[in-house]
Amino acid sequence: MHLIELLKDWPCTIQGNWRNVTIDSVTEHPNRLKRNCLFIARKGAHHDGVESIEEALERGAAAIVIDRPVSESVLSQWSQRGTAVVTVPDCKRFLSYSSAQLSGNPSEELTIIAVTGTNGKTTVTHFIGQLLAQFGIKTAVLGTTGCYIDGEKFDEELPSLTTPPAEYLHPLLRKCKDRGVTHVALEASSLGLEMERLAHCRVSVGVFLNIGTDHFEEHGGRGNYIAAKKKLCSLSEQLIVNSEDRECMGIVKDVELPIHLFGRNVAGGCMPSEELIGTLPPGEHNRLNAMAAASVVKLLGFPERDIFTAFRSLKLPEGRMQLIEHEGRRVFVDYAHTPDALSAALQAVTSLNPRKLICVFGCGGDRDKEKRPEMGKIAETYCDTVILTSDNPRSEHPLTIIQHILRGTEEPASVRVVLDRKRAIHQAIAQSMPNDIVLIAGKGHETSQIIGNKEIRMSDFAEARTALNQLETLL
Structure with missing residues (x-):
């Protein structure tokens, strides 16, 4: 894609040589730069990408993107080296946007289920994948333990993060689509949501499991943590919410979206038999996890009787009990x-x-x-x-x-x-x-x-x- 084509719908200013610049990929890591790659100089918690611009230029970055003021002399110095310098309002969101665009917006062609919560995200996404497999649906599960397609580990280089950064996520979704995947169940962490990793990922169903004690310090307090979780509402077309979690119910109380509730005894308005509940992995939390997954699959249009019968075959993912x-x-x-x-x-x-x-x-x-x-x-x-x-x-x-x-x-x-x-x-x-x-x-x-x-x-x-x-x- 030509740089100017990528930028045409995004507010920005450009200096330097932008004509005839072609962009094939985007990264915020200089060591991942390759031919025709756009470097995003995002400011992180521990490192400012501006400090890596010289390295990016030496590695042959096709263009540089910044979102913070720098002196005219520095801008001129960069642009005089024949590299376009693009200034945008927010590097995080532009990284998400450009990654999606360069991958052909794969989320538009997939049914994405994004699961958030302090606990249970990995188990619920794997349960969703296992239940959909019972109906012959080719599903990818993406999160803390990596990427799985139809229960098999997909050998893809990913950072050890619950929600992959956008530069990894959208190319991975494209690869999943190319392998015949139609549904993706992914973990939406609070940090991933705050960092806008899913900002340009179309989410068909957002799931709220629970709000507990974790990552408060990284967000600067409980309020910021909950605000990060709430971002999933603006990304989703409809929501599934744990009716037994007061914080989750509080998050969605003013949300103008279709909302479907689940609990220990009900999924999508239906109740499985105690006999089937008894076949689940041990623990009340896994009962809730199974009901969350069942609610998703029922919402997607599959028959409740077959969903609950499939409880017999649910297996916990690696490292979970x-x-x-x-x-x-x-x-x-x-x-x-x-x-x-x-x-x-x-x-x-x-x-x-x-x-x-x-x-x-x-x-x-x-x-x-x-x-x-x-x-x-x-x-x-x-x-x-x-x-x-x-x-x-x-x-x-x-x-x-x-x-x-x-x-x-x-x-x-x-x-x-x-x-x-x-x-x-x-x-x-x-x-x-x-x-x-x-x-x-x-x-x-x-x-x-x-x-x-x-x-x-x-x-x-x-x-x-x-x-x-x-x-x-x-x-």
């Missing part, structure tokens, strides 16, 4: 990293009537400090033994994080601290007995751990399996 069993011991690996999610996971395993319940968890560094003591209190309430360990401490000292968690506990005898996560998992399993349950919470499907500025290999599931195998050799 993922079970390993050995000699009567049950170990669950779960992504629960918020107070509500940890409470739901512990309630679910408690319902399985373990002899003893042992929980291993920590909290991530550099974010949401207020949730730490609350999670400590929750774990202590449900468990016979709690082992506190590192999650992704990032730049914080792991012991500082654990001290925050300990503020919510009252019985030190039931709580132990093992900073090394591998050791913590091995110790928890080594002390378990037949009919005990060990819940390893916080990282789920993740296969690495961020400590300081290093990322090391670490899989809770792999370590749990290793610990159980070692236990067998000791018996």
Whole structure:
């Protein structure tokens, strides 16, 4: 696409050589620049793209886009190098717009279901994909665990973000469409919504699951977090909302869109039998997740009887209540990293009537400090033994994080601290007995751990399996 064609419907000013400039792709990362690529100098939380313009020019950027004032001398310097400099009101929205345009607006050709909520997004999107598969609908599921088409992992390079940036999202949607996909269930994170990653993605159905405690610090407070979630309303043609969540109901109360409600006992105005409910994965939260997914599929026009019958085949995605069993011991690996999610996971395993319940968890560094003591209190309430360990401490000292968690506990005898996560998992399993349950919470499907500025290999599931195998050799 010619640059001037891309810009014709967008407010902007242009300096430098813009004639005969052809654009094939767009990026905000200089290391992804290739021939005929447009560089967006967006200001991020930790880096200002303007600082990378020289690198982008050296790498051969076809044109530069900025949204902040720079001196005339600098603008002149850039444009004199033969590169067009485009000034737009908002780089975030222009990145979304240009990515969609250069990919041929694939969302216009797909049925997009965008799911938001503090907890449950991954499970609900996978449930939607599994239910639609029962009706022969080729579906892509996109989110925290990557991209799946008809349940198979699609080998595509994506950043480890819940909602991919627009420069990845729209080309991926185009590839899905080219592979025969007609429906896409994607996770819409609060950060993704705030960063306008879905601003030019046509959403057929928006789903609100719940509002809990997470990412408040990154948004600058609870109000900003909820405002980010609410952006999904303006992107969607109709909404499905958890009637049991007060915050979700508050978000949509003044929204002039068709709104459909679900709850633990009803999906799309219909109730499945208790027999079918009993076939779902354990936990009230998974009951709600299944009802949310069923509501979506019913809204898309599929018969409720067949939808509820398909409950028998629903499987949780990787790292969500993922079970390993050995000699009567049950170990669950779960992504629960918020107070509500940890409470739901512990309630679910408690319902399985373990002899003893042992929980291993920590909290991530550099974010949401207020949730730490609350999670400590929750774990202590449900468990016979709690082992506190590192999650992704990032730049914080792991012991500082654990001290925050300990503020919510009252019985030190039931709580132990093992900073090394591998050791913590091995110790928890080594002390378990037949009919005990060990819940390893916080990282789920993740296969690495961020400590300081290093990322090391670490899989809770792999370590749990290793610990159980070692236990067998000791018996």
